[in-house]
Amino acid sequence: MTIEEAILHCLASQNRGMRTEQIAEMINRQRLNIRKDGQPVTSNQVYAVICRYPETFVKAEGRILLMI
DSSP: OOHHHHHHHHHHHHTSOBOHHHHHHHHHHHTOOOOTTSOOOOHHHHHHHHHHOTTTEEEETTEEEEOO
16 A cells, blocks of 8 residues: 555544644554555655645644545
């Protein structure tokens, strides 16, 4: 699963906004995305993906929400 798909999965399964740290923690705990170097996904990576897809994700009140 790509990191974008993992973020979508996390937000859809929680049905609420989440902080980037919470999303990264959930991705790593459930092993939804494994980096090529084997390191855990960071909240900075999650934030970078969020910024790349403004048509899918929205930042509001310190939380990330789905636009869909």
